[in-house]
Each structure stands twice: as C-alpha cells, then as structure tokens.
Amino acid sequence: MYNDNPTIKNLDLVKVVDESAQGQVYGEVALETAPDGKRFYIESYGCQMNFSDSEIVASILGEAGYGPTRNLEVADLILINTCSIREKAEDTVRKRLRVFDKVKRKRPGTMVGVLGCMAERLKAKFLEEEKLVDLVVGPDAYRDLPNLVAGAEEGEKGVNVFLSREETYADINPLRLQSNGVTAFISIMRGCDNMCSFCVVPYTRGRERSRNAFSIVAEATDLFNRGFREVTLLGQNVDSYKWTNPETGEVVNFAGLLRLAAQVDPDLRIRFSTSHPKDITDEVLYTMRDHDNICKYIHLPVQSGNSRILDLMNRTYDREWYKAKIDRIYEIMPDCAISSDIITGFCTETEEEHLDTLSMIDYARYSMSYMFYYSERPGTPAARKLTDDVPLEVKKRRLQEIINRQTALSDELNRQDIGKTFRVLIEGESKRSDADWKGRNTQNKMVIFPKVAGTAAGDYVYVTVEDATSATLLGRQTTPSN
Ligand code: 5AD
Ligand code: SF4
Numbered sequence: 001m002y003n004d005n006p007t008i009k010n011l012d013l014v015k016v017v018d019e020s021a022q023g024q025v026y027g028e029v030a031l032e033t034a035p036d037g038k039r040f041y042i043e044s045y046g047c048q049m050n051f052s053d054s055e056i057v058a059s060i061l062g063e064a065g066y067g068p069t070r071n072l073e074v075a076d077l078i079l080i081n082t083c084s085i086r087e088k089a090e091d092t093v094r095k096r097l098r099v100f101d102k103v104k105r106k107r108p109g110t111m112v113g114v115l116g117c118m119a120e121r122l123k124a125k126f127l128e129e130e131k132l133v134d135l136v137v138g139p140d141a142y143r144d145l146p147n148l149v150a151g152a153e154e155g156e157k158g159v160n161v162f163l164s165r166e167e168t169y170a171d172i173n174p175l176r177l178q179s180n181g182v183t184a185f186i187s188i189m190r191g192c193d194n195m196c197s198f199c200v201v202p203y204t205r206g207r208e209r210s211r212n213a214f215s216i217v218a219e220a221t222d223l224f225n226r227g228f229r230e231v232t233l234l235g236q237n238v239d240s241y242k243w244t245n246p247e248t249g250e251v252v253n254f255a256g257l258l259r260l261a262a263q264v265d266p267d268l269r270i271r272f273s274t275s276h277p278k279d280i281t282d283e284v285l286y287t288m289r290d291h292d293n294i295c296k297y298i299h300l301p302v303q304s305g306n307s308r309i310l311d312l313m314n315r316t317y318d319r320e321w322y323k324a325k326i327d328r329i330y331e332i333m334p335d336c337a338i339s340s341d342i343i344t345g346f347c348t349e350t351e352e353e354h355l356d357t358l359s360m361i362d363y364a365r366y367s368m369s370y371m372f373y374y375s376e377r378p379g380t381p382a383a384r385k386l387t388d389d390v391p392l393e394v395k396k397r398r399l400q401e402i403i404n405r406q407t408a409l410s411d412e413l414n415r416q417d418i419g420k421t422f423r424v425l426i427e428g429e430s431k432r433s434d435a436d437w438k439g440r441n442t443q444n445k446m447v448i449f450p451k452v453a454g455t456a457a458g459d460y461v462y463v464t465v466e467d468a469t470s471a472t473l474l475g476r477q478t479t480p481s482n
Helices: 048-063 087-106 117-122 125-129 140-154 203-205 215-223 254-262 282-290 309-313 317-330 351-364 383-385 392-416
Strands: 038-044 066-068 079-084 111-116 134-136 158-160 181-186 231-232 242-244 251-253 269-273 295-301 338-346 369-375 421-429 436-440 446-450 460-468 470-478
Touching: 038 048, 038 460, 048 066, 048 079, 048 140, 079 087, 079 117, 087 111, 111 117, 111 140, 117 125, 117 134, 117 203, 134 140, 140 158, 158 317, 181 215, 203 317, 215 231, 231 254, 242 338, 251 254, 251 309, 254 269, 254 282, 282 317, 309 351, 317 351, 338 351, 338 392, 369 392, 392 436, 392 460, 421 446, 436 460, 446 460
Parallel strands: 038 066, 038 079, 079 111, 111 134, 134 158, 181 231, 231 269, 295 338, 338 369, 446 470
Antiparallel strands: 242 251, 421 436, 421 460, 436 446, 460 470
8 A cells, every 4th residue: 555656846845855755745725724823734655544644634733723835934833744664764754854954943933743653663762863853743643733732832842652542533534635636545444453574564553443434434425525536445454444333233344334435426436455365355355346336456465476485474375375365356356456565575585485476476467566675674573583684686686577577567468458448537637748637447547548628527437548558548538428
C-alpha cells in the first residue's frame, strides 16, 4: 500500500529539496478557510494510510480553529506526517525539517510538529535531536493535537506517542482538501498484528483494531452524496477486518464490510488495500466476483518468491502456498489484476533465492509492483536476530533486475489490452494535456483518452484501448458516457 504519491515539485510555493520526495500539501481552498485565524501547513510521506491520517488531522485542527494553507511561509503551525518504513523515508523527512528550521528562524513563533510513524519510533528523542521541533505526536494521539498545540504556544514541548488499542477516529469526518472530488480513502482499521520480521509498522502503529462498520458505510454514503464515485478501504491488513456490533453481538468480517460498502450505490466503486495473502479468503474473492462495483484488483504483496526467505520474514506462507492463492484468484476472477510489494536482498538471500522472486513475478503476472531493497529498521526482529549481509551493490543490482522484469511484464500485459473496451471512471485532466482525461479501469490501470464534449470528472465512460506503455493505457472513448 506504500506508493509513490505525487511529489510536491509542481507547487511553486514549496521549495523541494529532494525531487524524489513524496510530500503532499493541503489544499486549494485553504486560504479562505480561516482568513483571520491561524493556519497550519501539512506534508505527508509514506503509505496511503498516512495521507488518510493527514485528512483526519486537518479535520481535528479545523475544529480547533486552524485553517489549512499550502503556503509554508504563512503557516503558524508546520506539520510533517512521517514514515519510518525504510531509512530513505526517514532521511527525506530530516531534510525537510532543515527547510522548516529556516522558516522558523525567519518567523519565530512558528511551530513545527512531527507526526506519524517517525514520531512514534523516535519519541521524545526527536526533541533532543531536532531542537526546533515543538511537537511530537504519534498516529493514535491526533485528538490531543489542539491541546498540545496550545501548550506549545505557551512554550511547552508537546509529546504524545501513546498507542491505543481502541482509537479508530471513527467519528471524525476527514477534511478532503487534496481531493479530486471523485476518489477518496476511508480508513477501516489501524495497526498491524502480523510481525513480519523486516517491518517497523507493528511498533509505530500498534495493535490491530477495526473501525465501526456503520461509521464506514456512513462515510462512504456521505462521499457518494457529495459526488465521489470511488472509495478505497484502507488498512495495514484489510482482510483481517473484524468488528463486533456491541448491541447485537453480530460480527462483520471483511467480506461482510465489502458487501455493505458495495450496497451504498452501484455507481460507487469500492477498492481496498492492503491484503495479506494469508488472510484473503474465498468469501472475499466471491464477494468481489459477485459485485460489479467492487474493483477487480488485489494488491497482494509477496515480499519474496523463495520459501526460506519467506520463513525468515515470518510471512507465514511459502512459495507454493502463495502460488495456490494466485491460482485461486484467477480461477474465481479471470479478469482480476494483481499487484505486489517486493523486497530484494533480505538477510542471507542467495542468488538462487533471488531468481525465485524473479520467477514469481512471471507466475503471478503482476500488473505492477512496488519494489524495494531491504533496509534494516532498528528494533525489528530481523534487526535483532538476523544479519543484514547482502552488500548494497548486490541489493541494487537485484532490485534493478526485478524492476526490469516487472516493467517488461507490465508492458506485455498492457499491450494485451489493446483493442479491449473498458468502463473507466474519469478522475480528472491528464497531467500532460488538458485536452485529455485520465481515469482508471476496474483493474486499476490508468487510462488516458481525449476529452469528449459533455463529459466530466466523476463520469463513467467506455474507452477502447489503442496503445499502451508499461504504466498507462491510451485510448478513445467509444460511447458518450454511462
Ligand atoms: N525494507 C525494505 N522494504 C520494506 N517494506 C517494509 N519494511 C521494509 C524494509 N525494512 C516494504 C514492504 C511492504 C511495503 C509497504 O514496504 O514491501 O509491503
Ligand atoms: Fe505507513 Fe508503514 Fe510508513 Fe508508517 S512506516 S507511514 S505505516 S508505510
């Protein structure tokens, strides 16, 4: 579920230090929101969950009288929602903090807050390391932000990194400032109990807990009524969603939640991320198959194609088991697209084991993958018990081989779509040309096509594919709209 979210390089108001930085800044409407009031600026890094959390933070701060701004220079409160998943993610954040330091020096009184996973991982140590940081707030403590900000205004350093077993922010209506008005994320659960040996998430986001199903459906309904046409149900491990209705004792599992969400309206598309291979059930697959508006796309991270490495990673499945899961998905939904996360160069990985990962890409026929080389994270089981012994050059070379294999496959699969017609939800203008729309088909493939008069973002249209690259389908609308 980690993705290379839009960078901030196109926003003229923000100086970007690292072109590959993710970052995201709120929002067009910002300056009207609080003409006389205080303003906050927020940048987000990491997974979609973090971006979704920033919308919760924006809502909480809005209630406390803070309006959002995309202009760092006028902000009273600068927030950075951070990621700890790999060392590089943390380095990017530290670079951004240098930039914020300069703003703060120019405008004493400006407050800087670190939110999210890095806040959780480094806790009060952050305040010592980064002297100009005023607030350190972990992912379960955002309700406390107004309090902490008020304290910081009085010169106190504010830290709250308490991890909760209950917090799901169920009652908070996220402020969708960065939105295209068509697609939105809904957080359905928080935390992770899986304990993959490489992963810092169980330590930064705490124990798994599921959000009230009715509040999720209410949020989806509200979004639909406001013109949104697609929601992505988000969680570190959505397939282990499980919520018990305290009044009736009825248990809603992930398949049940998907059914409820699909019933909101046939024109509301449902997506979800991320699935752990061990938890995705036949019931979920059949529910997907039986509802046209549940998108035929599963992000099913394999991490490695080799059974010994999977065991060291504590993934709880092996190569054969994963392959059987892939077979089952294609058996139930032949038109389903599957994508993956892959880590290369994990502790003790041999050249032959690396070849198993390469061959898994071919076997699973991934439409795309997020690919990384292993980055040891302090405090994880792998850091404590295993040796990070694959040299960096080897990790990088293996990663390049994996990227090459996936790119060639994506290209091949996309070319197979030439001549096919897809129902596409228009998300907005193509980045390259305002004469073109961009949208996605059910398999989550990006489709670019010339605008036809009378169509708008949020419309479903049929597009016939005429050309393809490894990342995009290019086509032409074949019916006016639907
Ligand atoms: N090193 C490299 N990649 C990692 N991921 C998680 N932890 C690490 C790590 N220590 C990757 C996994 C996960 C994705 C979100 O990030 O592939 O699925
Ligand atoms: Fe998301 Fe994991 Fe990064 Fe936290 S560490 S922001 S959970 S990807």
